[in-house]
Amino acid sequence: MRLLHEENIEDIALGAAVLGTGGGGDPYVGKLMAREAIRQYGPVELYTLDELDDDDLIVPAAGMGAPIVIVEKLPAGDDMIRAFKALGRYSGREPRGTMSIEAGGLNSVMPIYVAARLRIPMVDCDGMGRAFPEIQMTIFTAHGITASPFAMSDERGNVLLMDTVSNHWVETFARSCVVHMGAEGMIALYSATVKQLKEAAIHGTITLAEDIGKTVRNARRQEANPVDAVRKAVGGFLIFRGKITDVDRRIEGGWNRGDAKMAGTGDFAGDDLLLEFQNEHLVVRVNGEFAATTPDLIAVLDSETGEPITTEALRYGMRVAVIAFPCAPQWREPAALELAHPRYFGYDVDYEPVEERYLHHSR
């Protein structure tokens, strides 16, 4: 167990935003909420799975919807606590702790808020090692852990509970409700025992995020190349450097959907890039050819500061670097890959691990 203090939050939110692959919520909003909670309620105890009892029940907490709305309409915090408590009441079991369901600027740190306010432990793991736009897209689903009982609340005080026959049904019902909530709802889901999590969770995600954040911060301080520092920290590949020439983004079906076009600069002069997203980056094409696809991670970084740019922050004229890096190996198992395959998202392309693809396609 170690304590998370206010000063840990900055690095975690930054690193988690890299892993959030464009989604997972805005790191600034997440940072504000987590910091404020720690300031008010004290530091949060971060446990590894090995430090907890196998029977302990852990309930992840997160925000759901279109991240661009969450930036404009800050979560109140009460809605998150309301969803978390509703799930505990419904289950009839007191949650021992909370955790992140995904890595992302908001969703990695939202459980820090819950842990601080309810004075319960947070566990250093998550269900994706990245962020994904749909509820059933977790390693948990591939391991038979159910998203339901599922609880959702909004700023008005509405509470929805779902007990469904599959994780896809939670996605279907919750997505249609979150649209009516104004594309922003706070959720608690995928309750699991520590024993289940030892097998199915991705371990150490918070610490990994913090390490990535620290790396970027150090690179900046040493006036080194922060983009290269991130790339090395995640074991990734530089796909592109250039300028954003067009962004098409809309709120559709409770997600941010759209694409961004870029024109290459430097080594990439004359090349063009097309990045498509549904909350998270799904695929990236360079000169019309796939350069990386889901479930591998694609991050857009500010080319000077290495700061990850979420899909809602992409703007015309930004100078950026695009890196791609391997997903957690669990995503490459058949049952998991099916959940997040490029074909699931409508791309008629085989999945090729980014490290192999990169060897074939890069200059």
Place this chain on the structure above:
Amino acid sequence: MRLLHEENIEDIALGAAVLGTGGGGDPYVGKLMAREAIRQYGPVELYTLDELDDDDLIVPAAGMGAPIVIVEKLPAGDDMIRAFKALGRYSGREPRGTMSIEAGGLNSVMPIYVAARLRIPMVDCDGMGRAFPEIQMTIFTAHGITASPFAMSDERGNVLLMDTVSNHWVETFARSCVVHMGAEGMIALYSATVKQLKEAAIHGTITLAEDIGKTVRNARRQEANPVDAVRKAVGGFLIFRGKITDVDRRIEGGWNRGDAKMAGTGDFAGDDLLLEFQNEHLVVRVNGEFAATTPDLIAVLDSETGEPITTEALRYGMRVAVIAFPCAPQWREPAALELAHPRYFGYDVDYEPVEERYLHHSR
């Protein structure tokens, strides 16, 4: 208390379909389910509110969605029981009995199924004295009784629970979910104590439905005019007689929506009628002028048998009579009228009680 046997069901379903004003579900489906339940589990005890303790908790049970789907895809029954039990579990209180939330061919008798199968009493009252297409449209809403906790289940086994800040929010969330359930879900809602119901419910609806059904049956047997018998039994007015010349009906937003056109015959030769519906009949115009509007009741009857025709059964060429009759007086109180005013449904017309309107407009 009196017992409802198999032989009571026919009259109740028929009379309730008259009160269902085109909606409230298909009487044939309702009849089958209730009869089968009584055959299997024994007769149902029907109580008046005065025969129960003020503190007893009563939970209405119903079907929600587009009635045309429910005809094609019979409710399994298990889904209804699942919703009812989920609500009891969530409330932490054992329901003492059940009741109809609305009058209608299916929704009047669905609680008979629940009462028979769970061996609990049914109460002779409802929340509308007719049927309406949206969840918040009850006399209960006008009396501050909440639709939530609300439970909903489908044939697959999905269970949704809602605890919302207003009855409109239940409608919003549940409607969007029922669309994904294939426009058919079974629901439990508006739990209330007998004390609350004594003030807010419409008393004696099941007995009224049975009386109407009996009247039609007797009129048929005596070769009298069943349409006129229904008209007299409900204190109504004959608005039209004619032939259906056009039906436009679609499943939209989890409802049957559309309209029917008719050409007059007999005394009404040369006249035309336009009937618009959203599950239930909303307004009827004769020769372009409003002849009756919500919240008053409009029933389309087979001109020979007096059998009420639900919106999903309207067909080109049918020979029908259209009658209109006054809603329960509670609907004319301001708080209730606002919930079901023609303007709520988008008709730019003042509400004029049908008995007054009829005096002005009819021949």
